[in-house]
Amino acid sequence: MMEKMKVARMVGIRDMRMEQEDIPTIEDDEVLVKIEYVGICGSDVHYYEYGRIGDHVVNKPLILGHECAGTVVEVGKDVVSLKAGDRVALEPGRTCGKCWYCKTGRYNLCRDVVFMATPPVDGAFAEYVAYPADMAFKLPDNVSTMEGALVEPLAVGIHAANQADVRLGQSVAILGAGCIGLMAFKAVKAMGAGDVYITDTIDSRLQFAAKYGAKVFNPRNEDVVASIQGLTNDEGSDIVIETAGAIPSTRQTIDIVRRGGTIVLVGLVPDGEVSLNVARLIDKEAQIKTVFRYRNIYPSAIKAIADGNIDVKSMVTNTFDFDDVKQAFDYVVSNKSEVIKAVIKME
Ligand SMILES: [Zn+2]
Ligand SMILES: [Zn+2]
The missing domain is CATH 3.90.180.10 (Medium-chain alcohol dehydrogenases, catalytic domain)
Structure with missing residues (x-):
């Protein structure tokens, strides 16, 4: 042609x-x-x-x-x-x-x-x-x-939920309420997550997440670690998904995750370097997983949209x-x- x-x-x-x-x-x-x-x-x-x-x-x-x-x-x-x-x-x-x-x-x-x-x-x-x-x-x-x-950004959210191995009723904290954080929110809910806590510094994004049933927190107004601990009997969240790519939220994942829980890092910190409290991570025997794009997800993502399970x-x-x-x-x-x-x- x-x-x-x-x-x-x-x-x-x-x-x-x-x-x-x-x-x-x-x-x-x-x-x-x-x-x-x-x-x-x-x-x-x-x-x-x-x-x-x-x-x-x-x-x-x-x-x-x-x-x-x-x-x-x-x-x-x-x-x-x-x-x-x-x-x-x-x-x-x-x-x-x-x-x-x-x-x-x-x-x-x-x-x-x-x-x-x-x-x-x-x-x-x-x-x-x-x-x-x-x-x-x-x-x-x-x-x-x-x-x-x-489907492309949704695939990132679904891959994050898969990496977390989210199970029915588990609590999930999502740090960052941008497109990927919200897609991860939709994915974990579709996969049966219980309470979802979402943090962001931008209130309009949090309002959007709240409309779909997330409990939302702005670190500019409150101590989000304490707030999430308070809502989980001081246990922390079963799963923490970081999508903001910010240094404070990446460090917070270790404080928010439950003992034995799973952290999934999705957001890219600008220079790549973050200092983490590894002793606390080990004490909790929590695991850190990561997400690079996605794999083998398009067919199930399309099916979830078609069936009305993910909007x-x-x-x-x-x-x-x-x-x-x-x-x-x-x-x-x-x-x-x-x-x-x-x-x-x-x-
Ligand atoms: Zn994209
Ligand atoms: Zn190859």
């Missing part, structure tokens, strides 16, 4: 331009997807604002966006699982399928992963994306492509048209506390 399509390319810090380029051609095992919704992720915003995340540097123009869904318009000749007209959510990491990590099912740890919108790999702010059919997951009729785009629609606080994508990024950069999830409607 030699027709042209619109793409939005980040060409410098806080600079994004609409460009025209050829619609991609597909390999035999790929599908061509007309993209309908793309979520703006914290990582996209970070690249846009600072031009880098850790060692990943945007040093040539890059298409951002990795939370995406759309409609299949063309299938490669080896593709049997999908046909034109199917609506799909794209899992943004393509892995090698051959290494030890891939073969043992932990493909999120594959060293050869090619991940959308991670330099130099282009992402989904494009009218069309060519993608391997086995990483394009069909959406049932009652799941919209907007919900399809939200992701309510997470969308802002919608923008594709032509306004730069304004959307500028808006999110300057209104971080109000925006839970902004999505771009691509057509």
Whole structure:
């Protein structure tokens, strides 16, 4: 196909331009997807604002966006699982399928992963994306492509809940009420968690979480460790999931977790270094687990949305048209506390 399509390319810090380029051609095992919704992720915003995340540097123009869904318009000749007209959510990491990590099912740890919108790999702010059919997951009729785009952040929340091995009735403390913290909240509730305690320094986010039944705490107004201890007979929470990526909350996980409980670290602390009270951790015989993206979760996440067990629609606080994508990024950069999830409607 030699027709042209619109793409939005980040060409410098806080600079994004609409460009025209050829619609991609597909390999035999790929599908061509007309993209309908793309979520703006914290990582996209970070690249846009600072031009880098850790060692990943945007040093040539890059298409951002990795939370995406759309409609299949063309299938490669080896593709049997999908046909034109199917609506799909794209899992943004393509892995090698051959290494030890891939073969043992932990493909999120594959060293050869090619991940959308991670330099130099282009992402989904494009009218069309060519993608391997086995990483394009069909959406049932009652799941919209907007919900399809939200499967990606939901997958992070579900992976955190899986890593915590949450059981019926367990108490869960979630530190950070941004999109990932709230997705983890929805995941643990769907998996049977009992009381959920959520902390954040931004009241509007806490109000959002409270509306869905969480007990909420702002460390600016109270001692959140004491408050959670008070509500758990001084035992602490069975599970603590850190999603804020802040130093104080990462350190607090050890004070909030119950003896023998599980801490799951999801948020990335900016410089990577945090001092933790290891003696207290050992005294509690608590374990720390971590989350890097997700694996093998898209099908169950889509099923949970389709069955009404997890609602992701309510997470969308802002919608923008594709032509306004730069304004959307500028808006999110300057209104971080109000925006839970902004999505771009691509057509
Ligand atoms: Zn994301
Ligand atoms: Zn691999």
